[in-house]
Amino acid sequence: MQKSVISQLQVGRQYAKKWPMRKELAPLFVEFKVIKATELAITVMPILAMLTLFFQLNYLGPDFLPQAIASALFFISLPLQGLLWLGKRSQTPLAPPMQRWYNELYTKMLANGYQIPLTEKKPRYAELAELLNDMFNKMDKAFTQQQF
Numbered sequence: 738m739q740k741s742v743i744s745q746l747q748v749g750r751q752y753a754k755k756w757p758m759r760k761e762l763a764p765l766f767v768e769f770k771v772i773k774a775t776e777l778a779i780t781v782m783p784i785l786a787m788l789t790l791f792f793q794l795n796y797l798g799p800d801f802l803p804q805a806i807a808s809a810l811f812f813i814s815l816p817l818q819g820l821l822w823l824g825k826r827s828q829t830p831l832a833p834p835m836q837r838w839y840n841e842l843y844t845k846m847l848a849n850g851y852q853i854p855l856t857e858k859k860p861r862y863a864e865l866a867e868l869l870n871d872m873f874n875k876m877d878k879a880f881t882q883q884q885f
Contacts, residue, residue: 740824746817749824755866757873761881768826768862775819786812827863839865842884846872849880 740748753772763769786809793805831839839860843851846868853871856864873881 742821745824746820747824748827749820749822752823752827752863752866753820755863755870757866757870759869759873762869768823768866771819771823771826775816775823778816778819782812782815786810827866828861830859830861831865835865836860839868842872843868845880845884846876849876851875 753775756768756772758769758772760769789812790805790809793801793808797805830836836859843855851871860868872884
């Protein structure tokens with residue numbers, strides 16, 4: 738099912754908030770880097786777009802208004818691209834090796850007192866984020882250190 742761009746952006750934002758930003762996960766998943774870059778882009782790119790627009794119009798004149806607008810829109814679009822990627826990634830089913838790892842991790846967490854049942858047979862990255870978040874928040878440090 739195709740989603741609208743706005744809903745995809747919202748899903749990406751929710752996924753960025755849900756993903757555990759732990760250094761242990763950085764070498765395993767690209768989400769850590771994408772979320773950090775997207776958060777930086779959300780704060781920096783609107784300012785950079787305005788500065789680009791101002792300086793191009795100020796120094797080059799109104800004849801260069803289309804180029805100034807195009808470059809400002811490019812800078813504005815960068816954080817949106819990160820959120821769109823995160824939204825698509827959150828809905829992507831896990832690859833078979835990652836799904837096996839997800840199931841092994843879930844089984845180990847159940848053995849250590851985890852109470853929440855599995856929701857889907859084919860987990861997506863959104864469910865992986867929830868499981869990892871629960872692992873870091875609800876399980877003891879010895880368990881999490883043993884996993885990584």
